[in-house]
Amino acid sequence: MRNLLIALSTLVALASSAQDKKELFVSIPCRVDADEVRFVYDADEQVLPAGIVVVRVVTLQKTESRRSFADLTPIELKRLRKQARKARSCEIVVINDYKLPAQVKNPDKEMEARMQQEIQFIMVQRIRPCPECTAANN
Numbered sequence: 001m002r003n004l005l006i007a008l009s010t011l012v013a014l015a016s017s018a019q020d021k022k023e024l025f026v027s028i029p030c031r032v033d034a035d036e037v038r039f040v041y042d043a044d045e046q047v048l049p050a051g052i053v054v055v056r057v058v059t060l061q062k063t064e065s066r067r068s069f070a071d072l073t074p075i076e077l078k079r080l081r082k083q084a085r086k087a088r089s090c091e092i093v094v095i096n097d098y099k100l101p102a103q104v105k106n107p108d109k110e111m112e113a114r115m116q117q118e119i120q121f122i123m124v125q126r127i128r129p130c131p132e133c134t135a136a137n138n
Contacts, residue, residue, distance in 0.1 A: 030090035030125060037081040041069065042095045048122065056087040056123040068096045069119060080121055089123035 048054070058080065066072060072080075084092050098115035100107050 030088050032085065032090045034078070034081040034085040037084045037090055037092060039069070039077075039092050039094055042093055048093060048124065051127045052091075052124040053127060054122055055089050055125050056083065058083060058121040058123070059118040060121070062117050062119060066119075069094045084123045087123050089125055091124050091126075093122040093124060095120040095122070 060066065060072075060076070062068075066076075080092060084090070096119055098112070098118070098120065100112050
């Protein structure tokens with residue numbers, strides 16, 4: 001019990017010192033509704049832009065009825081938006097077709113084949129506040 005109290009008091013002290021030093025946080029958590037989460041199509045670049053932090057990666061297997069992002073049902077889109085909201089993300093970067101980066105010298109063909117059978121959804125936060133996240137400034 002004593003150890004639990006010491007741990008809790010240490011956690012409270014760290015939290016209060018972290019609130020005093022807001023520059024320590026890498027990203028600003030987004031607080032948008034699930035309906036306001038945007039999908040951003042990667043357009044085969046597979047390079048995330050500067051100024052974002054990846055908070056969660058979700059993959060869905062490609063099937064006969066679901067071959068790309070355009071084939072997702074409204075229920076699947078809503079589920080992805082809810083996951084992004086729980087992860088405090090306002091953007092989901094969509095990668096339909098995985099391509100091996102040019103820098104890779106020894107490609108793993110098995111892993112590459114497995115990645116091409118999935119649709120990737122990369123949920124991100126911005127390092128600076130984004131215009132959609134007005135609540136992040138509070």
